[in-house]
Amino acid sequence: FAYFAGNPTWPPLKRDLKYALTATSNTAIDKATLSAVFARAFARWSAATTLTFAETESASDADVTIGFYYGAHGDGEPFDGVLGTLAHAFSPTDGRFHLDAAEAWVAEGDVTRASSDTAVDLESVAVHEIGHLLGMGHSAVAEAVMYPTIKTRTRKVDLARDDVEGIQQLYGSNPNFKGVAPSTTGSSPEMETSDGGGGG
Amino acid sequence: TSASAFPDLPPPPFVNPWLSFQNLSGCHMGDERPGLADLKDYLSHFGYLPSPPPFSNFSDSFDEELDAAIRTYQRNFGLNVTGTLDPSTVDQMITPRCGVADVINGTSTMNSSFTRGRNL
Numbered sequence: 005f006a007y008f009a010g011n012p013t014w015p016p017l018k019r020d021l022k023y024a025l026t027a028t029s030n031t032a033i034d035k036a037t038l039s040a041v042f043a044r045a046f047a048r049w050s051a052a053t054t055l056t057f058a059e060t061e062s063a064s065d066a067d068v069t070i071g072f073y074y075g076a077h078g079d080g081e082p083f084d085g086v087l088g089t090l091a092h093a094f095s096p097t098d099g100r101f102h103l104d105a106a107e108a109w110v111a112e113g114d115v116t117r118a119s120s121d122t123a124v125d126l127e128s129v130a131v132h133e134i135g136h137l138l139g140m141g142h143s144a145v146a147e148a149v150m151y152p153t154i155k156t157r158t159r160k161v162d163l164a165r166d167d168v169e170g171i172q173q174l175y176g177s178n179p180n181f182k183g184v185a186p187s188t189t190g191s192s193p194e195m196e197t198s199d200g201g202g203g204g
Numbered sequence: 205t206s207a208s209a210f211p212d213l214p215p216p217p218f219v220n221p222w223l224s225f226q227n228l229s230g231c232h233m234g235d236e237r238p239g240l241a242d243l244k245d246y247l248s249h250f251g252y253l254p255s256p257p258p259f260s261n262f263s264d265s266f267d268e269e270l271d272a273a274i275r276t277y278q279r280n281f282g283l284n285v286t287g288t289l290d291p292s293t294v295d296q297m298i299t300p301r302c303g304v305a306d307v308i309n310g311t312s313t314m315n316s317s318f319t320r321g322r323n324l
Binding site: 006081083084085086087088089090091092093124129132133136141142143144146152153154155156 | 219220221222250280281282296299300301302303304306314
């Protein structure tokens with residue numbers, strides 16, 4: 005695992021974070037489904053740490069804002085259309101999380117059976133980007149959610165040991181954490197993927 | 205014009221902005237090949253090469269800096285460290301990914317304790 009320069013984190017008095025879905029008009033996914041996907045993604049990090057997350061309707065009340073954007077969207081990091089760069093997020097305590105609206109996001113059902121060659125699992129990308137929002141950099145461990153790439157029609161949402169060790173060094177451990185899933189301990193990379201689900 | 209006016213339009217074409225890197229497979233130091241400048245842009249964006257000087261662009265030359273950048277990339281992604289654009293390296297490069305940089309200034313890697321540079 006790796007951190008950003010200076011190891012930025014959310015301050016100790018900021019352990020209960022609020023997030024808002026602020027730019028969803030560029031996606032056909034309905035709001036309820038989006039809320040469910042992001043709630044699950046945040047819960048995966050919360051389970052391992054002392055952090056909690058709750059959705060709020062008010063952007064001004066939120067620590068984290070999440071939106072779908074096409075192309076240039078004002079932060080100097082334009083999106084590039086289908087595939088390529090899927091999303092990006094800023095380190096603490098910025099809180100911005102942007103997704104490329106051009107992607108064929110899959111928010112429900114089995115992404116490994118998606119008909120589109122360009123289908124990308126929304127929850128998998130959300131778990132990764134939340135890691136950045138919390139201060140995690142990219143990992144060289146292929147089974148870690150903080151690995152920089154993800155193939156199409158692939159689902160990778162479980163924190164690996166590498167992810168858990170990294171986030172717990174930043175925020176401490178949740179005493180109720182039950183440990184990483186057996187398939188993500190680091191010895192045998194496993195992901196749910198379709199046959200030949202390459203990156204294009 | 206509403207989309208419903210053209211109900212038989214085919215879906216958007218399959219697009220991957222990095223697919224052209226496949227044309228560079230097999231390139232190695234000393235080569236001059238159209239498209240290497242785009243690859244350098246890619247590697248610069250993700251931190252493996254410094255940005256070109258203001259008002260200039262990358263060249264299509266496979267130089268020492270590109271060789272070193274590719275070696276760092278291969279090391280980070282657990283590939284054979286050859287310095288050449290072998291097929292497995294190209295396959296990794298065209299895989300969809302997060303827009304946050306892996307490395308900055310070639311001085312730190314995904315294996316290190318922190319990622320320098322842009323906090324995006």
